[in-house]
Amino acid sequence: MTLSSSHVDLPTVRLMPKADARAIRHGFPWVYANELVTDRRTKAIPAGAVAVLEDAERRPMGLVAVNPASKIICRMLDADPAAVIDKAWFAARIARALAHRERLYPAPFYRLIHAEADGLPGVVIDRFGDVAVVQPNAAWADARMGDLGAALAEVTGVSTIIMNGTGRARGLEGLPEETRLLIGKAPTAPIPVPMTGATYMADVMGGQKTGLFYDQRPNHAFAAGLAKGAKVLDVFSHVGGFGLAMLAGGANSALAVDGSAPALALAGQGAEAMGVADKFANRQGDAFDVMAALAAEGETFDVVVCDPPAFAPNKQALEAGLRAYERVARLAAALVKEGGYLGLCSCSHAADLSRFRAASARGIGRAGRRGQIVYTGFAGPDHPLMPQLAESGYLKAVFFRL
Numbered sequence: 023m024t025l026s027s028s029h030v031d032l033p034t035v036r037l038m039p040k041a042d043a044r045a046i047r048h049g050f051p052w053v054y055a056n057e058l059v060t061d062r063r064t065k066a067i068p069a070g071a072v073a074v075l076e077d078a079e080r081r082p083m084g085l086v087a088v089n090p091a092s093k094i095i096c097r098m099l100d101a102d103p104a105a106v107i108d109k110a111w112f113a114a115r116i117a118r119a120l121a122h123r124e125r126l127y128p129a130p131f132y133r134l135i136h137a138e139a140d141g142l143p144g145v146v147i148d149r150f151g152d153v154a155v156v157q158p159n160a161a162w163a164d165a166r167m168g169d170l171g172a173a174l175a176e177v178t179g180v181s182t183i184i185m186n187g188t189g190r191a192r193g194l195e196g197l198p199e200e201t202r203l204l205i206g207k208a209p210t211a212p213i214p215v216p217m218t219g220a221t222y223m224a225d226v227m228g229g230q231k232t233g234l235f236y237d238q239r240p241n242h243a244f245a246a247g248l249a250k251g252a253k254v255l256d257v258f259s260h261v262g263g264f265g266l267a268m269l270a271g272g273a274n275s276a277l278a279v280d281g282s283a284p285a286l287a288l289a290g291q292g293a294e295a296m297g298v299a300d301k302f303a304n305r306q307g308d309a310f311d312v313m314a315a316l317a318a319e320g321e322t323f324d325v326v327v328c329d330p331p332a333f334a335p336n337k338q339a340l341e342a343g344l345r346a347y348e349r350v351a352r353l354a355a356a357l358v359k360e361g362g363y364l365g366l367c368s369c370s371h372a373a374d375l376s377r378f379r380a381a382s383a384r385g386i387g388r389a390g391r392r393g394q395i396v397y398t399g400f401a402g403p404d405h406p407l408m409p410q411l412a413e414s415g416y417l418k419a420v421f422f423r424l
Contacts, residue, residue: 032073035076036059037058037078038058043077050411051098052411058096069161070088072099073086085105086099088162097162108169120178132236133148133236134148136405139407143162144163153180155184155185155226156171157231158170158187158197160195180206182205184208186201209227220269221296222263229288230282239402242267246267250272252268252273255357256329261292262293264327269301279306279307279313280309325364328351343370343372343373350385351385354366355393363421363424367419374412399420
């Protein structure tokens with residue numbers, strides 16, 4: 023294949039003979055450092071630069087973003103090695119993603135870009151009406167925020183774009199933590215977000231990640247269906263996730279537990295906006311300690327849901343993470359009334375569904391309870407799963423009747 027004149031100046035990187043070129047041709051989006059010929063020329067490529075990827079026989083395979091400082095040394099951007107990564111290229115990817123979300127949701131509150139699965143490796147964009155929050159978790163996107171932001175505004179019509187450059191993923195790419203306004207005016211108050219009949223308050227400038235987690239939407243809806251007339255407990259609540267959804271579903275009361283006072287304050291504001299503040303209460307503290315204290319107080323609930331942070335963010339943390347999930351299940355099961363429901367969630371991609379489910383069942387058993395699985399859920403369809411990349415399917419939710 024002959025490259026266009028605009029690509030003659032691009033660097034080239036080449037797979038080692040042992041690398042699985044076929045997997046990349048079939049859609050796997052990453053090249054690891056031990057799969058690439060890393061001579062002095064390759065190591066000198068600036069982090070975030072675009073290069074032409076060649077197989078071991080020097081046949082072009084496409085355009086990749088290169089970061090010699092990362093274990094994921096190349097991220098596939100386009101299978102066409104003659105593509106141009108400019109504002110128009112970003113606009114085409116964003117427009118394709120937008121068409122899917124607009125078919126799914128009547129209001130513009132959703133995850134608009136889910137990284138590799140939407141063709142923008144390492145990029146997450148959540149939309150909150152007229153505001154979009156971009157997480158550029160890869161060096162190539164960080165270097166092209168101008169084109170990305172301009173394309174995002176053009177395609178969606180949002181008037182405010184915030185770059186949230188925080189989190190573990192940026193550290194792995196050698197990027198600094200930074201949050202700044204790209205376009206428009208920064209919101210001076212939390213943004214009300216309607217979802218599953220509830221109202222959530224998203225702090226897009228200072229909250230966790232982009233300010234709200236959209237991924238649990240279908241699991242919130244299932245929990246809401248269990249909630250009519252119920253007394254419910256929402257552990258690791260963040261801004262009220264399951265608790266507010268269950269109040270919208272007709273729960274008599276909801277107790278939210280979280281370690282973050284600001285997050286619980288936002289949950290309270292959401293309950294007030296819904297007109298259910300009298301049914302909502304919170305308890306700040308370590309979730310494990312609070313669950314143990316509730317058990318000591320003799321408290322029980324019709325529905326208990328636990329949505330902890332990623333206890334197993336990588337393979338090295340897997341065994342310790344599974345033990346933590348087992349402990350969550352044990353403490354939570356003790357708080358569920360006979361015939362009640364326990365929802366357990368994991369956002370750890372390293373803990374697959376079978377291992378997470380087994381750890382949860384062990385914890386329930388250690389609490390002296392028995393359960394039947396009545397629902398297994400995943401992230402919503404605005405978080406598409408890339409079939410070649412297991413990491414894109416990270417969220418699991420398993421509900422037991424005890």
